[in-house]
Amino acid sequence: MHNKLSIILPAKNEAEGLKSFLPRLRKQLPLAEIIVVNDGSTDNTAEVCLANGVFVVTHPYSMGNGAAVKSGARHASGEILVFMDADGQHQPEDIPRLLAHIEQGYDMAVGARDGDSQASKARGLGNALYNQLASYMTGHVIKDLTSGFRAVRANKFREFLHLLPNGFSYPTTSTMAFFRSGYSVIYEPITAPKRIGKSHLNITKDGFRFLLIIFKIGTLHSPLKLFLPISLAFFGVGLAYYLNTLISVGRFTNMSALLLSTSVLIFLIGLVSEQITSLIYNQGNTNTPLQLEEQPLETTHSASPSKQQVA
Template structure:
């Protein structure tokens, strides 16, 4: 049974239309679990009302003076998190907070990192064909270099033990943070699990993950950490 604080870290950039709903649903889920928890929203230099919307709730809101990237925002959230368990969820509303308990249960069964895979779930129409193909190539590269199968290296819905984060040194600034977490989990002997999640297409705003722009950075991250540990 979980008795420790669960820290939920939500990185956000220009998500004024969805961040409030994500916070509300996360609060409802955590309250229903009866666990001590905290929610940390990291506003990554938004120029809309993301910070103001997040500040309407009893959560910790951290702000970057300018847009630094998802990796920077997550690392900042991790630094401020007090929980022994840390959950990450995106602010765009594509993930479902109601699936957080499944992540936590799998973590308590002995995993160090639990990733919610969009490609193990029933809904396969949650992203563009280009993103699906890009993710497939990334996953294939990871499998070739680590010998371990992975279906969704870029998922933003995860649960991690603090011990895991303390034993690795994250350095990514952008979207490649997801790949760095995956690679360091697989390469350093940690127990890495994937579970199926459902995922909705973004209804508001625009996705800032461009496989053509970010793909090379992600592949570089894979190669770098395939040759090193920690």
């Protein structure tokens, strides 16, 4: 399978880590196509990649991790795509274990980090919360929603490029999209060492962003699982308020009417959202892509610095 394999590494100012990581990766999988997406780096990331003989896609400015992943997927020629971080947290020696699941027939294999691999206790607790929420939305056990280390079938992953955000978090979106479309996903336990260099994540800002992404993708995945509990909550409060006012003042109040009617409206919104979701995924599965954004300008470089073209 290795000659049909493309390994994609989004990179922003990761020159130091790539100096040691790329030789390890090439040694582990000598026949694989390696693509580094240089997302507007200000260091010598591109030069390090070219010196190691890998294909480089360069963004003229930083477009975000998700945009880098999409660029890599567009340029990859392999039937199987492996996505890894370029900061040294993902180990090349773990790739064969992910590929073994793909060979068994799975559509996506995700490296699930253990508790010792979390950058901090706060991030570990946050990831556990995200995993629980996403598991509820999808109806499947999700062991690591935000892991960027995964192997996927290229044709199925490209169905969802139009859904992936340009920033964080493409792992969240792609995982929930695969579950929504009925594609098989499996998790493989991994240990991620401490990253080389400085993290680009802000726990407060990006943590809230991850939470928003879960609910956004939840509405794309199974809207009624989000809207129905809210609707029932409004209905329950409205009914309780009505019973209280009926006993105390003997009448049906405007507040009771407002709460009950709001519950019906929220339920109807959920039904409409469910129909829209079905249309979106049916359109994607019939290979009629729903384009939500323009493809960014990218410059590609081969292992020889003298060869380049504008995509």
